[in-house]
Amino acid sequence: MLVLLAVVIVLLGSVAWVGVRAVLARGELEGAIPLASTMQRQVVDGDGDGARLTGEELTQRAASAAALTSDPVWRAFEGIPALGPNLAVVRQLAAVVDDLAKNGIAPLAEVAGGISVNDFRPVDGAIDVQPLIDAQPAISSAATAIVAAQTQASALDTNGTLDEVSGAAGRLSAAVDEAAVSISAVDRAVRIIPAMLGANGPRNYAVLFQNPAELRSTGGIVGAVALIHTENGAIQLTQQAPGASFPRHAESVLDLPPDTGNLYSQRTGQYMLNVGLTPSFPLSAKLAQEMWRLEYGVQVDGVLSIDPVALGYILAATGPITLPTGDVLSSENAVSLLLTDVYARYAEPSDQDAFFAAAAASVFSAVAGGDVDPVKLITALGKAGAEHRVLVWSSSEGEQAILADTSLAGSLPISDDATQRFGLYLNDATGAKMGTYLDVNSSIGQVTCRNDRRPNYTVEVTLTNTAPADAATVLPRYVTGGGVFGVAPGNVKTIVSVYAAPDMQNLGLSQDGQPVPYLPASDDGYQVSAIAIELSPGQSTVLRYNWLGPQQFAGENELQMTPVIHRNETKKLDIGC
Structure with missing residues (x-):
C-alpha cells in the first residue's frame, strides 16, 4: 500500500511539475515573441541601446522557455497518448525560438547600439560605411539562423494537437517567414552597399x-x-x-x-x-x-x-x-x-x-x-x-549574384514550387508621350479542368486610353506624335507582351472575347505572346493570354510587369472550364 501511495505521489508530482513548467514556458514564449517587433521598432527609431536591451531580454526568455520544456520528466510525458504530441510540439517551438534567439537575435543585439537607420543619412555628401561593414558578421549570422528556424518550424508535426498548440506553431512559422524577408534584405544591403559606395575603391x-x-x-x-x-x-x-x-x-x-x-x-x-x-x-x-x-x-x-x-x-x-x-x-x-x-x-x-x-x-x-x-x-x-x-x-x-533574385535586378520572372510567375511588358509604338494617358488593369487566374490535372492559366490585361476626346488638337504635337509613325494624333499604340514559364504551352490570346492573330515567340526560353493594340481616346480593350501548365499546381500566381504611371494592383481572375 505504501508503495502504491508513493507511486501515486510521484505521478501527481510529475503531472504538477509538467503542468507548472508548461504554464511558465507559455508565459516566457508569449513574452519573448513580441519583443522581436519591439526590437525592430527601436532600431528604426534610432534607439540602439534600447534595442540591445530588448534583444537581451528576448534571448533570456527564450532560453528559459527551452529549459522549462526539455527536462527528463517533460520528455517522458511526451510518450503519453493524446497529451504527448502537444508537449513535443511545445518543446520544439521553444527550441526553435531559443536557437533563433541565440544564433540570430543575440548577434543583432550586440551590434544594435552601433548601427541605426541614421547611418544611411549622408553627411556632406558621404555615408559612413564602416558601421555597415562592422555589422556584416552579425547580420550574416542572423540570416543563417532565420533560414534554420524556417526549416525547423516547417518540420513541426501538429497533427492531433490542440488548436492552441497548432495555432502557436502556425503563428511562429508565419513570424519567422516574415522576419526572413527583412533579414535577407538587410543582409544583402550591408554586403553590397559599402562596396557600391566605393569602400574598396572608387x-x-x-x-x-x-x-x-x-x-x-x-x-x-x-x-x-x-x-x-x-x-x-x-x-x-x-x-x-x-x-x-x-x-x-x-x-x-x-x-x-x-x-x-x-x-x-x-x-x-x-x-x-x-x-x-x-x-x-x-x-x-x-x-x-x-x-x-x-x-x-x-x-x-x-x-x-x-x-x-x-x-x-x-x-x-x-x-x-x-x-x-x-x-x-x-x-x-x-x-x-x-x-x-x-x-x-x-x-x-x-x-x-x-x-x-x-x-x-x-x-x-x-x-x-x-x-x-x-x-x-x-x-x-x-x-x-x-x-x-x-x-x-x-x-x-559577386555583387550581381547578391542582387539576382531581388526585384531590384529587373530579371525575367522566376517561378518556384510555391509561386507561378508571369511577365507583362509594354512597349510604346506611338512614338510619342501618350503613356501618361494609358491606364492598365491586370488580373491572373488558373483553373484545373483536365483529367491529367494540368492547369489552365489566364493573364487578363485591360487597356484604356484616358486622353480627352479632343486630344489631337489640345495636346502638344510632341505628346501625340503628330501621326509621324502612322498613329492618329490622340491615339495610343502599345505592344503588349506576356511571358510564361519555359515549360508552359501557349494557347493563344483573345481580344474582347474573340480569338485574334498574335506573335508567338520565345525569349531566353520563356514562352511569349505579343500583340500591338491601338486605342482612340476613351477606348478600352480586354486581352486574355492563355497557357497550359505542365503539371498539377496548387500554389500562388504572380504577375511581374512594366512599371506604368497609373499602376493598379493585379487582381485574382476567376475563370471557368
Whole structure:
C-alpha cells in the first residue's frame, strides 16, 4: 500500500511539475515573441541601446522557455497518448525560438547600439560605411539562423494537437517567414552597399532616368543619363547627358541574343533611348554601359535606373524642393510636373531634357546633402524597388549574384514550387508621350479542368486610353506624335507582351472575347505572346493570354510587369472550364 501511495505521489508530482513548467514556458514564449517587433521598432527609431536591451531580454526568455520544456520528466510525458504530441510540439517551438534567439537575435543585439537607420543619412555628401561593414558578421549570422528556424518550424508535426498548440506553431512559422524577408534584405544591403559606395575603391555608375510617358519594357525611354562617382562613401553627381544626345549606332553595340533581336529588333542595342525595349534589365544595363563607354571613354561599374514616380516617393522623404526654374517639386506633383506639365510648357525637346536634368540634380543634391528623413527614404526606395521603378545592375559578378533574385535586378520572372510567375511588358509604338494617358488593369487566374490535372492559366490585361476626346488638337504635337509613325494624333499604340514559364504551352490570346492573330515567340526560353493594340481616346480593350501548365499546381500566381504611371494592383481572375 505504501508503495502504491508513493507511486501515486510521484505521478501527481510529475503531472504538477509538467503542468507548472508548461504554464511558465507559455508565459516566457508569449513574452519573448513580441519583443522581436519591439526590437525592430527601436532600431528604426534610432534607439540602439534600447534595442540591445530588448534583444537581451528576448534571448533570456527564450532560453528559459527551452529549459522549462526539455527536462527528463517533460520528455517522458511526451510518450503519453493524446497529451504527448502537444508537449513535443511545445518543446520544439521553444527550441526553435531559443536557437533563433541565440544564433540570430543575440548577434543583432550586440551590434544594435552601433548601427541605426541614421547611418544611411549622408553627411556632406558621404555615408559612413564602416558601421555597415562592422555589422556584416552579425547580420550574416542572423540570416543563417532565420533560414534554420524556417526549416525547423516547417518540420513541426501538429497533427492531433490542440488548436492552441497548432495555432502557436502556425503563428511562429508565419513570424519567422516574415522576419526572413527583412533579414535577407538587410543582409544583402550591408554586403553590397559599402562596396557600391566605393569602400574598396572608387566606382562610377550610369543612372538611367526612364520616362514612362513613352513606355519601354523596363519602364520608359531613357530621357536622361547621369554619371555618379562614389569613393569611401562619398557620392558625387559628375556628369549629365540627355538620352537623345547619344548617337544612333548602325549596329547593336553588343551582340544581342537571337530572341531579343527577333522580338524587339536590333534597335534595342543601337540607341540609348531603346535599351529598355527588352524586359531583361541586366541586358539593358550592359547595352547602356557600352554606349556610355563608346561616347565618353569611361567603363562604368554598374547601371541604375529610376523613374519620376520613384522620384515622387523619394520627395516624401526630402520634402518639397525648389528647382532652378522656380517650380516647387513635391511628392504630390512630381508625376504631373515631370510627365505632363513640362511638355505643355516647353516645345523644344532640349528644353524638356534640361528641365528633367535640373529636377534630377536637385533631388540628388537633397539626398546626398543629408536633407532627408532616413526612415522615409528607406521606405520610399523599398516601395519603388518592389514596383520595379528602381533597378540595379553591377558589373561585379559577386555583387550581381547578391542582387539576382531581388526585384531590384529587373530579371525575367522566376517561378518556384510555391509561386507561378508571369511577365507583362509594354512597349510604346506611338512614338510619342501618350503613356501618361494609358491606364492598365491586370488580373491572373488558373483553373484545373483536365483529367491529367494540368492547369489552365489566364493573364487578363485591360487597356484604356484616358486622353480627352479632343486630344489631337489640345495636346502638344510632341505628346501625340503628330501621326509621324502612322498613329492618329490622340491615339495610343502599345505592344503588349506576356511571358510564361519555359515549360508552359501557349494557347493563344483573345481580344474582347474573340480569338485574334498574335506573335508567338520565345525569349531566353520563356514562352511569349505579343500583340500591338491601338486605342482612340476613351477606348478600352480586354486581352486574355492563355497557357497550359505542365503539371498539377496548387500554389500562388504572380504577375511581374512594366512599371506604368497609373499602376493598379493585379487582381485574382476567376475563370471557368
